[in-house]
Amino acid sequence: MTLFEHELVAAGSTERPVGDTGRMLQMITGYWVTQVVRTAAELRIADHLHDGGATPAEVAEAESLDPDACFRFLRACASLGLAASADGERFTGMPLLNTLRSDAPGSLRDLALWGGAESHWLPWGRLADAVRTGGPQAEAALGAPIFDWLAAAPGEAEVFTNAMTAMTRGLAHALAEVIDVADARVAVDVGGAGGNLVQTLMRRHLGLAGVVLDLPHVRAEAEASAARLGVADRFTFVGGDFFDEVPSADVHLLKFVLHDWDDDACVRVLRNCRRALRPGGRVLVMELLVDRVGTPGLAPLMDLNMMALSTGRERSAEEYGRLFERAGLTLTATTPSGSRVSVLSLVPAAVPPEVSQGAELPSGRISPLS
Structure with missing residues (x-):
């Protein structure tokens, strides 16, 4: 199998990667899938395709999207097993996509929005620096420690809290x-x-x-x-x-x-x-x-x-x-x-240790990951 063929296998998560090269290519392109899922959640694709499906033009009109870009996006969703289309014109949601429906019990939509949000995504992009320094990268990526940044960004804070x-x-x-x-x-x-x-x-x-x-x-x-x-x-x-x-x-x-x-x-x-x-x-x-x-x-x-x-x-x-x-x-x-x-x-404990206050703690925190 050529490198190009490995890449085709790796990019589509519905196919099993072939060997170490295919598996590694799937890992390398994994963030593409994260952003496809986040975008599907943001644009409520699962809601639009749930009951009888929709054409790219219908979804584009409902969400104020570019029609051609919407078709290309739905085509990619179909390649990942999120959607299906028998004629290449009308798309329906697959059971996997239904986990992102906003009205579904146990919906994962809020988690998908958080997984690709700035507050989560950008610090992860500096993971190598976290390993080099042993310290968090939110301040370097966002300009403030994560909870302080969220406290000043109500929209992202709402996404975080919902997730x-x-x-x-x-x-x-x-x-x-x-x-x-x-x-x-x-x-x-x-x-x-x-x-x-x-x-x-x-x-x-x-x-x-x-x-x-x-x-x-x-x-x-x-x-x-x-x-x-x-x-x-x-x-x-x-x-x-x-x-x-x-x-x-x-x-x-x-x-x-x-x-x-x-x-x-x-x-x-x-x-x-x-x-x-x-x-x-x-x-x-x-x-x-x-x-x-x-x-x-x-x-x-x-x-x-x-x-x-x-x-x-x-x-x-x-x-x-x-x-x-x-x-x-x-x-x-x-x-x-x-x-x-x-x-x-x-x-x-029967005999508690001597109390000490420990390190100084930051102020202005938002709720932790609870």
Whole structure:
């Protein structure tokens, strides 16, 4: 097979790459597919092609697109298995494309928009510099640390928040299956953004009151979500900063919070949770766990995502254990869920370590990847 033929195979994800050359070419051109998917999400291609399909001209008119460019784009979507056309004129959506429908349960549209957004895309383009320096590249790529930049860019911040909400929505039920809060009266979702996790637990446990602690700008989303799920009468939003103080509770939930921050920052958050626990209370940490080197999985790639975007990192169970010990917490159980995320259960240690504040922390943060 010639290099050109390898390239043809690599560019279309519906074909199996042939040998190492084909596989590498598929990796090299992988970002093309990312931007095709993002563009399909932005232009609502799945919505337009869902019910009976549409011609490129019809899609172009609906979205104010160039008709010829729209045809070329839909043709590329068909080559990737996102769309199909029997006559080259009318296109219909395939099941794969339907995952981007804006009205589909569990839609991945918001995640697709975030995956190709400036705030995510540009720092990844400087990954080599992150490896050289060991530091995040958001400031170099965007002009400010990622959470500060998002705070000043409402449009991108909305894309980010929607993506995190979509991610949580998919995880919440899997996590709720293995989280036991039957004996708890109050649970605080620390950095919980829209609050989908604690609200899912509230729906399963009718005696549970739920709280979200996050920055004030997500209040409306969290309260609207509580109303949609029918738990508004037991739900409270607290605007604040988990580096300063955490509300008192029987259970503190930390989902995808610690991976956003360096070790000193994590210890500070955990100590605040420990101080605010009621007698007999627990801290539940939900994160991806890095396995031994060479194990296939999402965690090592997500770790590079954190390296490019923030000061955070994915950690092994042993690395989390060291953070918990520094924070005066004892790991009592590690429970896998129906997703890739594990639930780490913590209780206060009998003799907590001497408290120190750790490194100075940035100001003006937006919600972390929760």
